[in-house]
Amino acid sequence: MKNIVILISGSGSNMAAIVRAAEQGRWGERLHAHVAAVVSNRADAQGLAFAKDHGIPTAVLDHKAFASREDFDAALMAQIDRFSPDLVVLAGFMRILTPAFVAHYAGRLLNIHPSLLPAFAGLNTHQRAIDAGCRFAGATVHQVTAELDHGQILAQAVVPVLPNDTAQALAARVLTQEHLIYPRAVADFFSRRFG
Template sequence: MSARARLAVLISGSGSNLQALIDDSQRADAPFEIGLVISNRADAAGLERAGRAGIPTQTLSHRGFETRAAYDTALAELLAAQAPDLIALAGFMRILTPGFVEQWQGRMLNIHPSLLPNYRGLHTHARVLEAGDPWHGATVHFVTAELDGGPAILQARVPVLADDDPARLAARVLAEEHRIYPLAVRWFAEGRLVLGSDHRAWFDEQPLSAPVILDASA
């Protein structure tokens, strides 16, 4: 891996996690740079964020492709042309095919708004409130073919407050996403984080039996 790892970011929406990665990549000590941002939606606000930062962008709409596999083949070709060291999914609202995931195994991260393995999928904030859980949060994990099921690396926890509704809870969780995603990307870029042959996340040459947990920042 080069002195600064090359990162490709996949988005579908506003790109707030992309912005957190952009901000971190612009620090003097950043071990990574963002070489490409790809969206499946031309109206994704994250494309404007990337443009303001001078980062090349591509739009690859999923419309017009007959199958998920056909779309993922086209996506893989775009990525291969850039040869990224790591792909970061940042609100990319596509379920990737097993063939695509296998191609990038160990070089693709995702951030999910729950304390995985709890609450995979959508509407996590409302589901946490309905269940009456005392804690909620976000998880950075390696991507595997199992939806939101790859090895967890890093989690941030936030307490669920008595007056929370889904929007308020989501806002606090999102702030923590912005804190932990750049950190996990840094770990990967520095060579401290790998997906082992045992399909576990390894950090500083030790397998993680559980994700690193950070409580909400003050």
């Protein structure tokens, strides 16, 4: 069985979408893959309750308890590696990862970003798209590299930017697409690599 470890910092809605897709799509039978663990850097991350309700092991590693980003990432790697991950999925994990962490999981580390990369890497993507006069926005699933929000694009979804859109309204429409494309990209990862 191939192991997926998902990292979250908050509600974990993309994690939940992946867990539901794995259950409904019978990934265990079809892809020989399952969500082996959910790890958060915040004890109050709401997504942890969802994971526990679905029988998925969880772990919390508070980044504030570490003297440096490097120390935290080293401890995080040790925690993740307990689950022998074939894929590590960032699902709203609000930490910039060190090059050592990214190198350790090279080729098996995915992220979803709420813009049509390469446009609007970083934060505040929805407001930046509106301010730039974009007619379309969206989300991108990509391989993680040491450079923030770069790496091979695996999937994208496009949504229109509507007249008088707010960042919150646009974010909500983009999120519904994230919940569709991220599980598909994770499944495709296993189909391509191990199929």
